[in-house]
Amino acid sequence: xxxxxxxxxxxxxxxxxxxxxxxxxxxxxxxxxxxxxxxxxxxxxxxxxxxxxxxxxxxxxxxxxxxxxxxxxxxxxxxxxxxxxxxxxxxxxxxxxxxxxxxxxxxxxxxxxxxxxxxxxxxxxxxxxxxxxxxxxxxxxxxxxxxxxxxxxxxxxxxxxxxxxxxxxxxxxxxxxxxxxxxxxxxxxxxxxxxxxxxxxxxxxxxxxxxxxxxxxxxxxxxxxxxxxx
Amino acid sequence: xxxxxxxxxxxxxxxxxxxxxxxxxxxxxxxxxxxxxxxxxxxxxxxxxxxxxxxxxxxxxxxxxxxxxxxxxxxxxxxxxxxxxxxxxxxxxxxxxxxxxxxxxxxxxxxxxxxxxxxxxxxxxxxxxxxxxxxxxxxxxxxxxxxxxxxxxxxxxxxxxxxxxxxxxxxxxxxxxxxxxxxxxxxxxxxxxxxxxxxxxxxxxxxxxxxxxxxxxxxxxxxxxxxxxxxxxxxxxxxxxxxxxxxxxxxxxxxxxxxxxxxxxxxxxxxxxxxxxxxxxxxxxxxxxxxxxxxxxxxxxxxxxxxxxxxxxxxxxxxxxxxxxxxxxxxxxxxxxxxxxxxxxxxxxxxxxxxxxxxxxxxxxxxxxxxxxxxxxxxxxxxxxxxxxxxxxxxxxxxxxxxxxxxxxxxxxx
Numbered sequence: 001x002x003x004x005x006x007x008x009x010x011x012x013x014x015x016x017x018x019x020x021x022x023x024x025x026x027x028x029x030x031x032x033x034x035x036x037x038x039x040x041x042x043x044x045x046x047x048x049x050x051x052x053x054x055x056x057x058x059x060x061x062x063x064x065x066x067x068x069x070x071x072x073x074x075x076x077x078x079x080x081x082x083x084x085x086x087x088x089x090x091x092x093x094x095x096x097x098x099x100x101x102x103x104x105x106x107x108x109x110x111x112x113x114x115x116x117x118x119x120x121x122x123x124x125x126x127x128x129x130x131x132x133x134x135x136x137x138x139x140x141x142x143x144x145x146x147x148x149x150x151x152x153x154x155x156x157x158x159x160x161x162x163x164x165x166x167x168x169x170x171x172x173x174x175x176x177x178x179x180x181x182x183x184x185x186x187x188x189x190x191x192x193x194x195x196x197x198x199x200x201x202x203x204x205x206x207x208x209x210x211x212x213x214x215x216x217x218x219x220x221x222x223x224x225x226x227x228x229x230x
Numbered sequence: 231x232x233x234x235x236x237x238x239x240x241x242x243x244x245x246x247x248x249x250x251x252x253x254x255x256x257x258x259x260x261x262x263x264x265x266x267x268x269x270x271x272x273x274x275x276x277x278x279x280x281x282x283x284x285x286x287x288x289x290x291x292x293x294x295x296x297x298x299x300x301x302x303x304x305x306x307x308x309x310x311x312x313x314x315x316x317x318x319x320x321x322x323x324x325x326x327x328x329x330x331x332x333x334x335x336x337x338x339x340x341x342x343x344x345x346x347x348x349x350x351x352x353x354x355x356x357x358x359x360x361x362x363x364x365x366x367x368x369x370x371x372x373x374x375x376x377x378x379x380x381x382x383x384x385x386x387x388x389x390x391x392x393x394x395x396x397x398x399x400x401x402x403x404x405x406x407x408x409x410x411x412x413x414x415x416x417x418x419x420x421x422x423x424x425x426x427x428x429x430x431x432x433x434x435x436x437x438x439x440x441x442x443x444x445x446x447x448x449x450x451x452x453x454x455x456x457x458x459x460x461x462x463x464x465x466x467x468x469x470x471x472x473x474x475x476x477x478x479x480x481x482x483x484x485x486x487x488x489x490x491x492x493x494x495x496x497x498x499x500x501x502x503x504x505x506x507x508x509x510x511x512x513x514x515x516x517x518x519x520x521x522x523x524x525x526x527x528x529x530x531x532x533x534x535x536x537x538x539x540x541x542x543x544x545x546x547x548x549x550x551x552x553x554x555x556x557x558x559x560x561x562x563x564x565x566x567x568x569x570x571x572x573x574x575x576x577x578x579x580x581x582x583x584x585x586x587x588x589x590x591x592x593x594x595x596x597x598x599x600x601x602x603x604x605x606x607x608x609x610x611x612x613x614x615x616x617x618x619x620x621x622x623x624x625x626x627x628x629x630x631x632x633x634x635x636x637x638x639x640x641x642x643x644x
Contacts, residue, residue, distance in 0.1 A: 005515055005522055013255055017248045024583035031578035038574060083574055090577060144559045151560040203560050 035087060036096050042080050043103050049076070050110050057118060077111055078153075080104060081163065088135070102170045108162040109172050115160055127213045129161045129206075130191035132182050136167040141200045145188040148203050156210060239541065242534045243584060249527045250591045256421045257598070264420060266476040266605050269303070271376055273383055278358035279375065279437065280310040284348035288366035289321040291482065296329055298369040304376050311335045312352040317342025322366075345433070346449040346456040353448050361440050363457075364479070368434035369398070371478035378437045378477045389469040390438045390461075391477070392419065392431050396603050398480035400612070404490055407619040408483040410596050410612035416475060417599035423473025427524035429501075431461045431471060434479040442469060452507075455500025462508045465520040475602045487619075491627050498631035501528060506635070532628055539625040592617070 084104055087097050112128060119126045131149055133142035149161050164173050166184050176182075182189045186198035192209050281299055285292050292313070299311050311334055313326040329335045340351055349363055360382070364370060374393055381391040394416040397409040422428045431438070436457070443449075446467060452459030464471055484490040505525055511517045512525055596613050600606060633639075 005518060009252075009255065010522075013248060013252045016251050016255070017244065020247060020251070020587060021244065021580070021584065024580040024587075027583050028578055028580035035574060035578070086575060090579065144555060147556050147559045 032091050035083075035091065036100070039080070039083060039087065039100050042076055042083070043100060043107065046076055046080060046107050046111075050107060050114065054110075054114055057114065077108065080107075101165065102168055105164055105168050105170055105173050108164070109176065112160070112162050125158050125214060127156070127159045127192070127210045129159065130176070130180070131161055131163045132166055132177070132180075132187060132189040132191075133163065134166040134184060134187050139187055142188045145190070145200055148201070148206060151203055152206055152210065155207075158214075159210060235541075238537065242530070242537055243581065243588075245530050246534050246588060247584060249523075249530060250588065252523065252527075253418065253421050253595065254591065256424055257417075260421075260424045263424070264475060264602055266602070267373075267377060269373060271373070271380060273376065273379060275383065276305050276308045277360055277379065277382070278308045278310065279304070279360040279362060279379070280312060280352070280356045280358045281375075281435070282312040282314060282349055282352035282356075282361065282363045283326075283366050284314045284316055284345050284352070284363065285318060285322045285326060285366040286316045286342065286345070286348075287318045287320045287322060289318070289325045292322060292325050292366045293328075294369055295364060295366050296326070296335070298371075299364065300332070301372055302370060302375045303372050304379075306334060309334055309375070310356075310358060312338065312355065314338040314340065314348040314352050316340060316345065316348040344451060344454070346451055349456065350448040353443055356440060359440050360437055361443070362435055362437040363433055364435050365433040365481065368395070368479050368481040370435050371480070374435060374477040374479055375437070378435070378474050381472045381474055382437075382439070385470075385472070387470050388439075388472050389442050389464060390431050390436055391472045391474050392423075392428060392436045393434065393477035393479045394419070394473075394475050394603055395432055395434050395479050395481055397483045399482055402485060403615045404487055404619060405483050405485055406610075406612040407615035408490070410610060410616035411620065412481075412483075413599035413603055413612075414592070414596045414616075415599065416603045417595045419473045420475045420602060422519075422524055423471070423475075425519040425523065426470060427519035428471040428473060429461050429465070429520060429524050429528065430455075430458045431464070433457045434481050435477070453500040453503040454496050455504060458497075458500050459504050459507075462504050462511075465517060466508060466511050468517075478603065487623055491623060494624070494627040495630055495634070498532070498627055499634055502532075502631055502635045505529065532632075535625060536628055536632070539629075589617070 081104065084097070084101055088101070091097060112130070115126065116128060118124065119128075129149065129152075131145070133139060133146065146163075149163075153159055153161050164176065166177070166182075166187060180189070180191050180196050182196065182198075188198075188200065190197045190201060190206075192206070193213055195209075283292070283295060283299070288295075296311065296313065299309070300306075302309060311329075311332075313329060313335060315323045315326060315338065317340060323339055326337050330337050336355065338348075338351055338355075340348065352363075353361065360379070362378075378391045378393060381388050395412055396416070397405065397412045400406045400409040419428065438460075442460075442464060446460075446463050446469075449456040450459055461471060484493050505512070505528075511521050514521045593609075593613055596616065597607065597609060600608060600610070
C-alpha cells in the first residue's frame with residue numbers, strides 16, 4: 001500500500017480553493033460597484049426631476065393650479081429609499097453607501113419643501129410625515145414604526161413619508177433636528193402637521209391624525225373655493 | 231458572538247470547498263483511467279470465490295439475489311455460494327432451502343445474532359482464496375464478479391475490491407433522491423479508490439482475499455456497520471482497497487422517509503463510533519489519505535451540514551419573529567405589494583458565488599457518477615429530489631446520530 005501522501009496536491013488544492021474565494025470576492029465587489037452606480041444614476045435622475053419640478057412650479061406659479069399635475073413629484077424617491085436600505089444591509093455601511101444616503105436625505109428635504117409649497121398653494125389633498133429613526137444603535141421601536149409607516153403609505157397613496165437617519169452627518173438633517181427639537185433619546189420621532197410625536201405610535205393613532213389632516217385640507221379647500229367664487 | 235459565528239461559518243465553507251476541489255483535482259488526474267469495460271473481458275486465471283449471502287427476513291428478495299449469483303459470468307465451478315439464515319422469522323429459510331440441490335450452494339441456519347455473526351459463520355467454512363458477501367436485498371450484475379476479480383489479477387497487492395452500488399426499483403421521490411445519491415457515491419468512491427482512501431467495503435459484493443480475515447480476524451459487531459469497520463481495520467493495517475466502478479450491484483432502497491431515516495441513522499452512528507474507535511489513526515501520515523483526507527472530510531461534512539442547519543433554523547426563527555412583530559404592529563395587511571422583479575435585489579455577496587460552486591459541483595458529481603455507472607450523460611429529476619429531500623431529512627439523522635453517540639444509545643438495525 002502506498003502511504004506516501006502527496007502534500008503538493010494538498011497545497012495545490014488549497015491554492016485553487018483560495019483563488020476561488022478571491023474570484024468570488026472580486027465578483028461580489030464588481031456587482032456591488034454596479035449597484036452603487038445604479039443608485040447614483042437614480043439619484044441623479046431624481047435630482048433632475050426635483051429641479052425640473054421646482055422650475056415648473058416657478059414658471060406656473062402665476063397660472064392656475066390645474067396645470068400642476070402629480071407628475072411634479074419624483075416617483076422614484078421611494079424606490080431609491082428601498083434600494084439604499086437594502087444596500088446598507090447587504091453591501092455593508094461603506095463610505096459610498098453613507099454618501100448616497102446623505103444625498104438621498106437632501107433630495108427628500110427638497111422634495112418635501114416643494115411638495116409642501118404645491119400643496120399649500122393649490123390645496124391638493126396630501127399629508128406629510130417626517131420620520132426620524134436611528135441605525136446607530138438597536139432601536140426596536142424604530143423598526144416597528146417603520147412597519148407602521150410602510151402600511152400607512154400603502155393605504156394612503158397621497159401620504160408622503162420622509163425618513164431621516166438621526167446619525168446622518170449632514171447639516172440639512174441637523175437643521176431639521178434642531179427645528180423640531182428632536183433628541184436621540186426620544187426616537188423614533190414623527191412630525192405631522194408641525195406636531196412632534198416621540199416614541200412608538202400605532203397604525204390607528206397615525207391613521208386618525210392623517211384623516212384629520214385630510215379633513216382640514218378639505219375644509220380649507222372648500223373655503224378657498226368659496227372665497228374665489230365670491 | 232456574531233463574529234465568532236461568521237468566522238466558524240467561513241472556515242467550514244472554505245473547508246467544504248477544499249474537499250470538493252480535492253475530488254475535482256483527483257478526477258482530472260485520473261479521468262483517463264475511468265471506463266466501462268465490455269463483455270469480452272477474460273482473466274488469465276479464474277480463482278475460486280465464495281460469496282456469502284446473510285439473510286434475515288428477506289423471503290421476498292433472496293430468490294432474486296441468489297439467481298443473480300447463479301447467472302454471473304464466471305466459471306460455475308469456481309463460485310461457491312453460502313446462504314446463511316440468521317434466525318429469520320418469515321419464510322426465508324424455506325426460500326433458501328429451494329437452492330439446496332445446487333452443488334455449489336451450501337445453506338446454513340443459525341439463531342439470530344446480527345449480520346456479522348452470520349458472516350463469521352460463513353467465514354469458518356470458506357475454503358477459497360477469495361471471499362465476498364452479497365446482501366439479500368441486492369442483485370449482482372452478470373459481469374460484476376469478473377470485473378472485480380480483474381483488479382486482483384492486475385495488482386497482487388490489492389486485498390479487497392468494492393463494486394459500484396446502484397439503486398434499483400426507484401418508484402417514489404425518496405427512492406429517486408437516493409438513486410441520485412448512489413450515483414454521486416459511485417463517483418466519490420472511485421475518487422477515494424484512486425487515493426487509496428476507501429472507508430467502507432459495502433455489504434453488496436465487496437470481494438476480499440481470504441488472507442484479510444486470516445490475518446486481521448473475523449467481522450466485528452462494529453456498531454452494526456461491520457462493512458465499515460473491516461475497511462478501517464484494513465486501512466490501519468495498510469491493506470489496499472480498490473474500487474471497481476464498472477462492477478455493478480443493484481440494491482433496493484428504503485421507500486419511506488422513516489425507513490431511510492433509520493438506515494442512515496445506523497450508518498452515521500456507525501461512522502462516528504468506528505471513527506472514535508479508530509481515532510488513533512486520524513491525521514497520521516503513515517495511514518495515507520484515508521487518515522488525512524477521507525475521515526476528516528467525512529467528519530467535516532457532518533459538522534458543516536449541522537452548522538448550516540442551525541444557522542438556517544436561527545435565520546428562520548428570526549424571520550418568523552419579525553413577521554410576528556409585523557403582524558402585532560400592523561395586523562394582517564395584504565396590501566398589493568409590487569412583485570415586479572428587479573435584478574438589483576439579487577444577492578451578490580461573495581458567499582453566494584461560493585454556494586453556486588458547491589451546488590454545481592454536487593450536481594456535476596452526480597452526473598459524472600451516472601456516466602460512470604450507466605455510461606449516459608443525463609440530468610435526472612432525482613438530482614433535484616436529492617438536493618431537496620436530503621436537505622430536509624439528513625439533519626435529523628445526523629443530529630440524532632451525534633446525540634446517540636454522546637449518550638451511547640445504539641440505533642436498531644431496521
